[in-house]
Amino acid sequence: MxxxxxxxxxxxxxxxxxxxxxxxxxxxxxxxxxxxxxxxxxxxxxxxxxxxxxxxxxxxxxxxxxxxxxxxxxxxxxxxxxxxxxxxxxxxxxxxxxxxxxxxxxxxxxxxxxxxxxxxxxxCGSIPIIRNLEEYYDNDLLKSITGILNGSSNYILTQIFREGKDYATALKEAQELGFAESNPDADVQGYDALYKLVIITAHAFGPVIPAEKVFRFGIDQITNFDVRFAKEKNLKIKLVAKVTKTGKDEITLFVAPEFVNKENYIFNVEDEYNGVVIEGEFYDKQFMFGKGAGxxxxxxxxxxxxxxxxxxxxxxxxxxxxFALPRFTNRLSLTVYLRYHQEEDLALFDFDEIYENYKGRENRYVIGKICLEKLVKINNEIEKRQLFLAVFNE
Structure with missing residues (x-):
């Protein structure tokens, strides 16, 4: 030694x-x-x-x-x-x-x-994800890695869903407890999870993907309307980072709020904890859990x-x-929930197909299919709008 x-x-x-x-x-x-x-x-x-x-x-x-x-x-x-x-x-x-x-x-x-x-x-804080990817998963059999990689945003979402607090109250409490910084943008806007995902991807699949090429959307625009929508369907919203093989020689990455159900491993990952699901060709899914902040x-x-x-x-x-390095692609079709106020906001999104369309006095939403490539192109613009986007787990 x-x-x-x-x-x-x-x-x-x-x-x-x-x-x-x-x-x-x-x-x-x-x-x-x-x-x-x-x-x-x-x-x-x-x-x-x-x-x-x-x-x-x-x-x-x-x-x-x-x-x-x-x-x-x-x-x-x-x-x-x-x-x-x-x-x-x-x-x-x-x-x-x-x-x-x-x-x-x-x-x-x-x-x-x-x-x-x-x-x-x-x-991932206390979870030894990188060394496990280097030593245990040192083969070409990985299919995807999905995780809650940011303890601060997960704490906020836990307070919103479990305790019934609104976003502003939950954020303030996270800051007082030291889980979130005085400027919480890196956590709640998904940057922190994105940087971690880039690092994890390099060890899981090989390539280093520039962060600016990856779609990223955070939780800072979540409202009680979005929470109610999820609860009515017995779902929770988690800020999820994901890298997945889309073909034999291609991978894609994104960070976004995601609806998760009770069967999902990360459904019960609460407070400042992180959770990572590793999926492989022959060993299905394995789960790692631990504190991600503190x-x-x-x-x-x-x-x-x-x-x-x-x-x-x-x-x-x-x-x-x-192994040969897989190519990075954003050609992946996602089912997305989009809550918006103005028709001009909806016009930014070029949905391939819309399954559900709701228009109320104060809130409107659509659920539909859209290509990740289209979301990347409007990433900077949609962050300036008062809208919320979440992905359905498929």
């Missing part, structure tokens, strides 16, 4: 969680040498010798061989991780936005430097990556190495 000397960037929720679990863990032979933070005047319950405000104190220290990058700023995280790898340090990262944007480069950097970059904590669950996931580094573990990216 390799002796580790750790430098941490960031001392927010995850950084503090890692610090705590490191003190209590006996599973890894590690010394914490430095914690780099940005704001000098912020009060912290830390021994002063550990604290630094200079990033180079970690980068230039030859004794530090593992860097834990746990900051919010994706651009800054990219520079730190890149420099650390080039300086011969192994890295653990929780920054899913940075990884989704630069994963191709990071894979190449690991080859060039011989160092390891692990990031299981970036994808200091200790995520801090424990980071510690698991650090422990793996002590055993010289590296991702092998086996799907890229041993």
């Amino acid at each position: 390799k002796k580790l000397n750790i430098g941490i960037y960031g001392f927010g929720t995850v950084g503090q969680g890692l610090y705590t679990v490191l003190q209590k863990s006996k599973t890894v032979d590690a010394t914490l040498s430095a914690i780099c933070v940005k704001h000098e005047n912020k009060k912290r319950n830390l021994h002063l010798p550990l604290l630094t405000f200079d990033p180079n104190r970690i980068l230039d220290n030859p004794e530090i061989n593992v860097v834990a990058e746990l900051i919010d700023d994706a651009d800054e995280a990219y520079l730190l991780v890149k420099k650390a790898l080039k300086k011969g340090k192994n890295v653990v990262s929780g920054n899913k936005k940075m990884l989704a944007a630069h994963l191709e480069e990071m894979i190449q950097l690991q080859k060039e430097t011989g160092q390891s970059l692990l990031y299981d904590a970036s994808a 200091a200790y669950p995520t801090g424990s996931a980071v510690l698991s990556d650090i422990t793996a580094i002590s055993h010289q573990y590296k991702y092998e990216y086996k799907k890229r190495k041993y």
Whole structure:
């Protein structure tokens, strides 16, 4: 087992969680040498010798061989991780936005430097999805991965459906409990789940898909009307991220609210928990469940990556190495519920077929078939409108 000397960037929720679990863990032979933070005047319950405000104190220290990058700023995280790898340090990262944007480069950097970059904590909190995809599902038999990948939005939807709260009240409560940021857009608009889906897809099927090519719609426009519609049909709405094989050589991805029934594995995934359903050719469906938000669950996931580094573990990216990479496509037909107010909003959507059309005094909705390719083209425009869209599970 390799002796580790750790430098941490960031001392927010995850950084503090890692610090705590490191003190209590006996599973890894590690010394914490430095914690780099940005704001000098912020009060912290830390021994002063550990604290630094200079990033180079970690980068230039030859004794530090593992860097834990746990900051919010994706651009800054990219520079730190890149420099650390080039300086011969192994890295653990929780920054899913940075990884989704630069994963191709990071894979190449690991080859060039011989160092390891692990990031299981970036994808599903405490669920070890990436290492399982690398080791257990290291074959060409996967059909789809479907999951609740964002604990904050799931907590909000749980409060709406189980407790009968409206969206604004549920969001405020999630912020007060620390599950959602003061600016919650990344969570409730589906960006966080999208970045995680891009990372998961690379390990499940091989290719790194640019996030901007993937359809993404969040829960921030959900109303009591949409909730009532779902409840009348004994359904719940979950923010779902999905990658699926649409043909032998093609995959498609999307993030959107989805109606789920009681038979669906993720129906009972509540509060800040995540749930992932892995479907394969010969083993049908398998389900992974765990906390997707919070200091200790995520801090424990980071510690698991650090422990793996002590055993010289590296991702092998086996799907890229041993199999032909599938093509990305948005040619997939979805059954969609669209609640809108203005006819001009409906006119944006070029439905191939409409099954149901309702017009009330305050709300209107249609249910119909539409190609994902069409939704991608209007993605930016529909987010500006007061409408809500949800996919039917098929």
